[in-house]
Amino acid sequence: MLRVKLLTGRHCCEHLIVTELREEHLREAYIVEVESFERPYPWEYFRFIAALSSGYSLIAICNGKIAGFVMAVPYEGGLAHIANMAVTPEYRRCKVGSALLSSIEYLLENNGFSLVFLETWVSNHAARRFYEAHGYRAIRIIPGYYEWGEAAVVYVKLLRQGIIGRDVPVLSGSL
Numbered sequence: 186m187l188r189v190k191l192l193t194g195r196h197c198c199e200h201l202i203v204t205e206l207r208e209e210h211l212r213e214a215y216i217v218e219v220e221s222f223e224r225p226y227p228w229e230y231f232r233f234i235a236a237l238s239s240g241y242s243l244i245a246i247c248n249g250k251i252a253g254f255v256m257a258v259p260y261e262g263g264l265a266h267i268a269n270m271a272v273t274p275e276y277r278r279c280k281v282g283s284a285l286l287s288s289i290e291y292l293l294e295n296n297g298f299s300l301v302f303l304e305t306w307v308s309n310h311a312a313r314r315f316y317e318a319h320g321y322r323a324i325r326i327i328p329g330y331y332e333w334g335e336a337a338v339v340y341v342k343l344l345r346q347g348i349i350g351r352d353v354p355v356l357s358g359s360l
């Protein structure tokens with residue numbers, strides 16, 4: 186289990202704790218999901234992703250309340266997929282997302298993962314800026330990926346030099 190205690194440089198949280206997401210946290214984490222997305226996952230699907238990412242799911246607790254979560258699904262070959270991540274609107278731009286992302290990357294890297302990938306919808310500018318600020322590189326557009334018809338942009342980040350190789354092709358042109 187990873188348990189990291191962080192003090193933020195801003196005023197949003199006196200104490201931000203990043204810790205493992207466990208079964209008893211799921212209901213409260215799902216409130217973050219509902220508050221965060223226009224089209225939240227149904228509860229059962231949210232639970233399903235949490236089960237797939239068991240051992241690689243974290244929550245951020247801010248002032249005693251779950252303020253965000255991240256779920257990474259492990260694959261073979263050193264790959265991990267960030268399948269879900271959100272910070273409740275009240276605590277955005279407070280580095281809660283950054284603490285979660287850095288913590289999951291640390292956890293993954295220390296468990297032998299070398300490459301993280303994720304996707305988000307093209308018009309999700311906040312998330313795209315966020316991932317780009319954390320060193321993720323857009324490598325691919327998948328047209329019509331989402332059920333509402335929008336394209337997905339796929340991001341990757343190398344955690345360390347593994348079998349994948351040194352260079353990851355970067356998507357060029359405007360998205």
Ligand SMILES: CC(C)(COP(=O)(O)OP(=O)(O)OC[C@H]1O[C@@H](n2cnc3c(N)ncnc32)[C@H](O)[C@@H]1OP(=O)(O)O)[C@@H](O)C(=O)NCCC(=O)NCCS
Pocket residue numbers: 221222270271272273276277278279280281282283284303304305309310311312314315316318
């Ligand atoms: C994306 C998300 C997780 C970011 O969480 P957060 O806690 O607000 O992010 P941080 O405070 O750690 O931001 C770190 C940096 O990312 C970038 N960033 C984050 N949100 C941004 C925004 N709305 N606009 C532009 N840049 C942004 C900035 O560079 C920011 O640093 P700064 O605040 O010093 O400028 C959050 O906006 C969210 O939950 N969005 C809705 C759910 C979602 O889209 N999830 C991802 C689906 S794949």
